[in-house]
Amino acid sequence: MVGIGHTRWATHGPPSDVNSHPHVDCTGRVAVAHNGIIENWREIKDRLIKEGHKFVSDTDTEVIPHLIEEFKKQGMQPYEAFKSAVKELKGAYALVALDMDEPSKVFFARHTSPLVIGLGDGVNFLASDIPAFLKYTRKVVVVRDDEVGYITSSEVVMERGKRVGENSIEWMSVDLHPRVRVVEWTPEMAMKEGFPHFMLKEIHEQPRALSSTLAGVREIVRDVAKELRGASRVIVVGAGTSYHASYIGALMLSNLGGLPAQALISSEMRWYARSVSEGDVVIAVSQSGETIDTLLAARAAKGKGAKVVALSNVVDSAIPREADLAIYTRAGPEIGVAATKTFTTQVLTFALLSVEVGRLRGVLSEAEASNHAKVLGKVPEIASHIISVFEARAKTVAKTMAEKEHAFYLGRGFGLPVSMEGALKLKEVAYVHAEAYPAGESKHGPIALVEEGFPVVFTALSLDESELIKSNVEEMRARYAWTLAVAPKNAYELLRNVDVAFPMPELPSTASAVLYVLPYQLIAYYTAVAKGYDPDKPRNLAKTVTVV
Numbered sequence: 001m002v003g004i005g006h007t008r009w010a011t012h013g014p015p016s017d018v019n020s021h022p023h024v025d026c027t028g029r030v031a032v033a034h035n036g037i038i039e040n041w042r043e044i045k046d047r048l049i050k051e052g053h054k055f056v057s058d059t060d061t062e063v064i065p066h067l068i069e070e071f072k073k074q075g076m077q078p079y080e081a082f083k084s085a086v087k088e089l090k091g092a093y094a095l096v097a098l099d100m101d102e103p104s105k106v107f108f109a110r111h112t113s114p115l116v117i118g119l120g121d122g123v124n125f126l127a128s129d130i131p132a133f134l135k136y137t138r139k140v141v142v143v144r145d146d147e148v149g150y151i152t153s154s155e156v157v158m159e160r161g162k163r164v165g166e167n168s169i170e171w172m173s174v175d176l177h178p179r180v181r182v183v184e185w186t187p188e189m190a191m192k193e194g195f196p197h198f199m200l201k202e203i204h205e206q207p208r209a210l211s212s213t214l215a216g217v218r219e220i221v222r223d224v225a226k227e228l229r230g231a232s233r234v235i236v237v238g239a240g241t242s243y244h245a246s247y248i249g250a251l252m253l254s255n256l257g258g259l260p261a262q263a264l265i266s267s268e269m270r271w272y273a274r275s276v277s278e279g280d281v282v283i284a285v286s287q288s289g290e291t292i293d294t295l296l297a298a299r300a301a302k303g304k305g306a307k308v309v310a311l312s313n314v315v316d317s318a319i320p321r322e323a324d325l326a327i328y329t330r331a332g333p334e335i336g337v338a339a340t341k342t343f344t345t346q347v348l349t350f351a352l353l354s355v356e357v358g359r360l361r362g363v364l365s366e367a368e369a370s371n372h373a374k375v376l377g378k379v380p381e382i383a384s385h386i387i388s389v390f391e392a393r394a395k396t397v398a399k400t401m402a403e404k405e406h407a408f409y410l411g412r413g414f415g416l417p418v419s420m421e422g423a424l425k426l427k428e429v430a431y432v433h434a435e436a437y438p439a440g441e442s443k444h445g446p447i448a449l450v451e452e453g454f455p456v457v458f459t460a461l462s463l464d465e466s467e468l469i470k471s472n473v474e475e476m477r478a479r480y481a482w483t484l485a486v487a488p489k490n491a492y493e494l495l496r497n498v499d500v501a502f503p504m505p506e507l508p509s510t511a512s513a514v515l516y517v518l519p520y521q522l523i524a525y526y527t528a529v530a531k532g533y534d535p536d537k538p539r540n541l542a543k544t545v546t547v548v
């Protein structure tokens, strides 16, 4: 039995039945599902329409089965017709095709968008991501750019395209054996194991994910720290949650490592790329390792002579493969669309890296560095404590939050990127319009929105940050805002002055930057549930964003 399917994110044409994949040709014998964007779809479609093809959808993908049909009309066998169609495509694609004239095969091709093969016993799989088939096999081959082939239940054939001249490709057979990898992830990791949602399971999995990461990254962190030691500048790039981890990473590398470091949103990198040069190190942060914006930012940096270090959770994914060095967090597969455990493990990795850089550069004494390392070693245990102490309070907060339309998350210093992550979580799973701002900036505009009951959530990771935030709390209270704070438990005055307090363990910023987000993950999760939403599948979002 063979089959193909696709959960569509909708780049061309609204989400509707007619735009859903698979798309078929005029004969109904060829079907295609595709992730990515075909950039030259319009010209191909116009040409095919002139040749008599009838299209029914608004998608770019629909041109592919029609192209295959066209090559078959010229007398080609299905696989040759598929390869000829692929040769014409420009853009990003991971695509699979069925042809009723060779019904035991699923054809595939990849350019930029992720595609993996799962090798089972009497069954083979193609998917965008490993968890899709983890229940059936842990034997994996990652398909690389410009590879095509087909699978049957018992066979995998793969070829690599080499461009010769403008319009011609030579296909060379690929030996799969050295590429087969058995992933460490277990099938249970891709199951809910009694939790109602993956997001909640993954929040609770953080102690384990942090502990595996601590054990797994030690050696490579030392190598990367040596690379960073003499860097003239460090740019940390990422998207979404990974950008928030990048922001914390840049702050840590600058504060503890004494390096000139800045964070950039991956899709904004192109406007800075001109100033990148040899001597710079770019750290590309992406849990999936496949986010196209981050991949392109890393490529741009490499093209300018910078060293690229990848920080990812998925071994062999595109960004680590193209980087000079790769650090892998050990969070296990993350299924929930909202990143939780991958974020805290990324931040933990930055903490370890920054302490090592600080030690190598003499910014931190041996005693200071070993004190940070000691506390970081306890992070998994403290995470477990925070989750168990604050879960019920987060649930109570969620009941009120579920009635709100807007919220501010305010912080200073390290508290700002943690606030940004808190706001993003609430926005993406509970659809509350949550904005993060530097607390000192709120009086320069955003405060105009605040009225009675408006939620304002403060984050302070240290007593210093708490002291600076006190006046901002007063400003909000004076306007009858509903105030909440996540701050160290000895920040008595701040915590006493808010409506809901989360008194957290007093820790060095390296550890608190990892842990203070935990109440926010829980608040977002329980708010989504209180509103009747499925936090694992937020509308309009995809787990891995492979379109620019």
Ligand code: M6R
Pocket: 239, 240, 241, 242, 243, 285, 286, 287, 288, 289, 290, 291, 294, 337, 338, 339, 340, 428, 541, 543, 544, 545
């Ligand atoms: O796989 P990546 O870490 O590169 O993904 C980046 C973002 O797309 C991702 O963090 C997104 O913002 C999540 N929905 C956050 O929860």
